[in-house]
Amino acid sequence: MSSFSSAYRALITSPDVLKTCQSFRGLPDLLCYLKDWFQVPSVSDQDLLGKLNLHNQQVLDVSHEQLRGYWLPCRYDSGQRRLHWCLPLGPATEPFQDETISRYRQQSLVNLVLQPKTSLDALLSAEPPSGSCLPCGFIFHLSRCGSTLLSGCAVQLDAVQILSESPLLTEVLLDVGLTPVQQQQLLRQLVDLQAAPFPGRPHLVIKWNAWDILRWDVIQKAFPRVPAVLLVRNPAEILAAHQKMAGRHMSGDPRMSTFDPVFAPIAGFLDFRMTVLHRLMSAMYEVLSNQNNQAQLVDYAQLNAGTIAQQLQRWVGPIEAPGLERIARRLQVNAKHPDQVFVPDVKQKQGAFADEQRALIDHRLMPVYESLHRIQSWFPTLN
Template sequence: MQHKLTLYRHLLHDEKSLAALQQSCSIQDFVQQMALYLQWPDLTFDLMLNFLEQQNNTVLVPDLELFSRFWQPADYRKKHQALNWVPAFEPLQQPFFQDDILKQRGKLLARFIRPVTLVSDLLAQTATLAPVSPDLIIFHWSRCGSTLLGGLYRQLSGVKLLSESMLISDMLLDPFWPEDLKPQLLTLAVQLQGRFRHGETQLAMKLNAWDLPLWPLWLQQFPAAKALCLGRDPEAILASHQRISGMHMAGLPGQLGVLGDIWQHCGSFFSGRCEVLYILMQSSEALVRQKQAVFIDYQHLVQSSPEQLAAWLGRTPDSHELKRWQSFSTRDAKQPDQVFQQASARPDVVFDPEQQQLIQGRLQPLYQLLLQKSEL
């Protein structure tokens, strides 16, 4: 059995063999390939399943530089401070990173082989990885065009878009880790998830809305990155969450860091949502005031030319990129197979007078201040 375990470890670091397994479309073929790799001629499906299940429940300490060429971390396990991995043979193409992960998990390789590593083991190998720094970081309040903007940047050749990584958010918000270690954790996560594996030359990162209060950490670690902060009229944002609530607006106390703490003290569910948005706006104001980021309002964003937006990445789009850009801009950014349709609900119908008063008194003054500082 020890020989088989050694062969299995080699398999996890063998790009050619893994690529062949990635292409396997039948269980029979997958078992046959595994029998060859493990030198196990009488391997059956049940034997393979039992063997792989044991390995999936065993912590792997990989040769991280080699291993992460064709594996990427997908999820953070808070209970054990561990990472789950999936194959990385295909470039990121979906509106959100988790959508790409779901696509990968539909393939046989990711279904049967599910490596798990401890973050502490990986930190010791950080120096073996090539440095990775985002060219652009997109902060946002949610429902203000960040998915559209990220998708547009993906139309530029050579751009890798890492969109709303839950792994990074979950790891940075885990109270297990001391604050002085979080810079190393962030660097490691970006090195692993942002790694160029498919000929990319630029990295754009769209963060989760609740990452915004952590902007000092992000810009401390990546001072050369251009930072954009997207916002929108608070009424429109809150109206969108009335229809479909985002995670940070769902009233989950004790989750998502400082935003989760709000729900323990708010007077009502709606006032809690307003306070969440207010904190995001406060963080944005600090970013802009300290000249750490450029503020862009949604209305300005949708009226901007491709040349204006591409300039934030230091790019001038060519004719092919402009054609892709134009085609993408007519689609629903979150569901690209559908044509974009503007939401019809009006804010003055959604909110009662008391809620309107809270929006106007609490949120609008700060929003108007940010509009004055907008550079588009």
């Protein structure tokens, strides 16, 4: 191994040195420090960046336990079976995890010049760490039905950290090259690695993507007995929201069809989206039908300060007055755009379709939507 490669490896696995690197506010100062570290004082900035980029593309031969707690796995490349890492800058506060990762990359000079990668196979062969971080609650949803609002309220509590639609977890579940047992193992390991940098926030809540409900068995076996909330909404309102901006599962993304045949596009976007939504609601019905599942149904129409606080208390225990006040303030702003005031749009969404389309939506989707509410009343979730 070359001296530069050895120094690169030592740098990536040295928390104190990385902390020093994070302290520099200008790229020239950071590069000057790195030249001393690599003992190449006469090399140009461009050549140093080139050497670093070359090593960033290689698989780093270190154990994941050596990176745990200060590096954060941020992306999984299924084609090359590699994990990408970055240094976190505080816990997630953005509506979605990919926005948090973008903040880490944009606001840290170190993340611009150091982008280590490790092998997924090495993680699969590793023993899980002792004292792994475990989630206290799950949010499943049909999309556009208040999940981002609920997760945004959760992160208002000082002891809570949120993984909101983590791209890392999604790519593991979408990878058809992994067996269900491997997916279960990786979910446990990757959840732990993403939560470990924030020990001051011991309560971890995970908001899954809408389609992840189709892998309930894999998730449940990875994390048994984690209480979950299943968020639903009037189907016409959900479909109206996707007319304005379609989510990945409603857009006809060809890769999604390998995850589940329901995502294979069919003629007519409305028919396709109704088919997808019916499949997701049916999967929720199956989850609720099993009384052993720690799952509770909540409708978008029921979301308010009281019901949200009640749900969060189910996961983290009593909430003190300052936390309740922050939740109340969070309800006043747009869930996906916190810099904007929340404007109710239920009536607008209810009127988004022509009478014939609305009749078709109600005919195909309202029976299963109503059955979700009925089964919840038959099998109330244990507190």
